[in-house]
Amino acid sequence: MPSQSFDIVIIGGGAAGIAVAASIIRRTKALSIAIIEPADTHSYQPGWTLVGAGIFKPDSTIRPMANVMPAGCKWIKQAVVNFQPQQNLVELDDARLIGYQALIVAPGLKLHFAGIEGLEDTLGKNGVTSNYLYNLAPYTWQLTRSLSSGTAIFTQSPVSIKCTGAAQKAMYLSCDWWQQKGKLAKLDVQFHNASGALFNVAEFVPQLQKTVAKYGIDMRLNSQLVKVDGPNQMAYFNQLKDGQVVDQISQKFDLLHVCPPQIGLEFMQNQLITDTNGWLKVDPETLQNPDYANIFGAGDCINTSNAKTTAAARKQAPVVAENVLAYIHHQALPTGYDGYGACPLTVSRTHILLAEFGYDGKLLPSFPKWLIKATKPSRIAWWLKASAMPLIYWHLMLKGREWLLKTIDRTN
Ligand SMILES: Cc1cc2nc3c(=O)[nH]c(=O)nc-3n(C[C@H](O)[C@H](O)[C@H](O)COP(=O)(O)OP(=O)(O)OC[C@H]3O[C@@H](n4cnc5c(N)ncnc54)[C@H](O)[C@@H]3O)c2cc1C
Structure with a gap:
C-alpha cells in the first residue's frame, strides 16, 4: 500500500x-x-x-x-x-x-568516473580535473592559470554524454587564456576524442576545425581515455578503428581535463x-x-x-x-x-558558435540570421550564454514561462 x-x-x-x-x-x-x-x-x-x-x-x-x-x-x-x-x-x-x-x-x-581505471583516486589533484563536477570546475581554472609549459590534455568520452561540446568548450577557453598570456606556444594541447568526428553535426565541424587550427591543438579522434596514473601524471588511451581497439598509447600530462563516460x-x-x-x-x-x-x-x-x-x-x-x-x-x-538541443561552443572568451539542432542533426536556429548566423561564432551568442541564459533559466524556464518555445502540434 x-x-x-x-x-x-x-x-x-x-x-x-x-x-x-x-x-x-x-x-x-x-x-x-x-x-x-x-x-x-x-x-x-x-x-x-x-x-x-x-x-x-x-x-x-x-x-x-x-x-x-x-x-x-x-x-x-x-x-x-x-x-x-x-x-x-x-x-x-x-x-x-x-x-x-x-x-x-x-x-x-550517472557520471561514470569509475569507468576509467585510476581516475577517481586522482580527481582534484595531480593536475586532473573535470568541469562536470561543481567542486572541480574551480580547479580547472586554477590549473589553467598556473600552467606555463608542458602538456594539457582534454578528453571526450563516447556518446551518450550530456553537453557533447563541454570538453571542447573547456579546451578552447583555456587555450584563449594561454594565447592572451603568451603561453600557448610553450604548451602541447591535445584533444583525445573517443568519437570519430570533432562534432556530431557536420555543419558545425569546419568552424571548429578552424578553432582547433588557430590554437594549434593536436586533435586525436578515435582516442579513448581508459586509465589514469595520477601520481605519475600518465594517461592511457585505446586507439579505435570502427569501434574496435587497435592500439594503446600513453601520454605524460601536466593538466588532464576529463569528460567522463555517462550511463x-x-x-x-x-x-x-x-x-x-x-x-x-x-x-x-x-x-x-x-x-x-x-x-x-x-x-x-x-x-x-x-x-x-x-x-x-x-x-x-x-x-x-x-x-x-x-x-x-x-x-x-x-x-x-522535435529533438531540439543546443550546445553553445565557446570558441574563445568572447565568441560562441551556438549549435542548435534537432533529431538527425537538423539545424533548428532560434534566431534570425541577421542576429545570429547558425554556423558562425558571434559576440551576441556569447552574451546570450554568459548574461541572458542564466536569467532565462532561473526566471523563465524554472517558473514555467515558455518563451521562444515551439512544439510540434499533433492535433492536425
Ligand atoms: C559541464 C557541463 C556543461 C554543460 N553545458 C550546457 C550548456 O551549455 N547548455 C545546455 O543546454 N546544457 C548544458 N549542460 C547539460 C545540462 O546541464 C543537462 O543536460 C541538464 O542539467 C539535464 O537536466 P536533468 O534534469 O535531466 O538532470 P539534472 O539537472 O542533472 O537533474 C537531475 C536531478 O535528479 C535528482 N536525482 C538523481 N537520482 C535521483 C533519484 N534516485 N531519485 C530522485 N531524484 C534523483 C538529482 O539529485 C538531480 O537534482 C552542461 C552540463 C555540464 C555538466
Whole structure:
C-alpha cells in the first residue's frame, strides 16, 4: 500500500523535473503534484564551463533546492530506488511507496568516473580535473592559470554524454587564456576524442576545425581515455578503428581535463520501463513510455537521440506538461518534441558558435540570421550564454514561462 498518492509524481528536481512541474502548474492548479528529489541544492550545470574559465563564481550556479520548488508541489526529500509500474508505485530509499496517476521520470544520468581505471583516486589533484563536477570546475581554472609549459590534455568520452561540446568548450577557453598570456606556444594541447568526428553535426565541424587550427591543438579522434596514473601524471588511451581497439598509447600530462563516460543511473537499470543501458524508454516525439501510457520522461535520462542539454529539457517541458495533462483527461496527446538541443561552443572568451539542432542533426536556429548566423561564432551568442541564459533559466524556464518555445502540434 502506498504511504501517499498524488495525481502526478515527478522523479528528480533538476533542470527537467522543475521545468516540467512549473509548466504543469502554469496550466492547472487542480492536481496534486509531488517532486521526489534527495538533494539540498539545485545546480545550473551549463554555468560550470564558465566557472572552469574563471568567468562565473561557483556559487552563482547553485540555489537551495527549496527555492526552486514550484509553489503548490509537495517536495519529498528522498531518492527513488525502484519502480513498480504495474501497480503505479515508486519505492523510496526509506522503503515508503508513493502512488501516482501519472509519473514523470527526470533523474538525470550517472557520471561514470569509475569507468576509467585510476581516475577517481586522482580527481582534484595531480593536475586532473573535470568541469562536470561543481567542486572541480574551480580547479580547472586554477590549473589553467598556473600552467606555463608542458602538456594539457582534454578528453571526450563516447556518446551518450550530456553537453557533447563541454570538453571542447573547456579546451578552447583555456587555450584563449594561454594565447592572451603568451603561453600557448610553450604548451602541447591535445584533444583525445573517443568519437570519430570533432562534432556530431557536420555543419558545425569546419568552424571548429578552424578553432582547433588557430590554437594549434593536436586533435586525436578515435582516442579513448581508459586509465589514469595520477601520481605519475600518465594517461592511457585505446586507439579505435570502427569501434574496435587497435592500439594503446600513453601520454605524460601536466593538466588532464576529463569528460567522463555517462550511463543510466543505478536505480534505472533492469527496470521494465528502461532499455538495456538504463535510459527511460520513450516515444521520441510524445516522450511517453511505449509500455506504460501513464509514464513520461524528460531530460538526460531518456533514450532519445537529441543532445542531452538544459536547452533540450527546456523544449521538452511544455511537451510533457501538455501530454501528461491530456493523458489524465483521457485525450489524445496534443504536442510533440522535435529533438531540439543546443550546445553553445565557446570558441574563445568572447565568441560562441551556438549549435542548435534537432533529431538527425537538423539545424533548428532560434534566431534570425541577421542576429545570429547558425554556423558562425558571434559576440551576441556569447552574451546570450554568459548574461541572458542564466536569467532565462532561473526566471523563465524554472517558473514555467515558455518563451521562444515551439512544439510540434499533433492535433492536425
Ligand atoms: C559541464 C557541463 C556543461 C554543460 N553545458 C550546457 C550548456 O551549455 N547548455 C545546455 O543546454 N546544457 C548544458 N549542460 C547539460 C545540462 O546541464 C543537462 O543536460 C541538464 O542539467 C539535464 O537536466 P536533468 O534534469 O535531466 O538532470 P539534472 O539537472 O542533472 O537533474 C537531475 C536531478 O535528479 C535528482 N536525482 C538523481 N537520482 C535521483 C533519484 N534516485 N531519485 C530522485 N531524484 C534523483 C538529482 O539529485 C538531480 O537534482 C552542461 C552540463 C555540464 C555538466
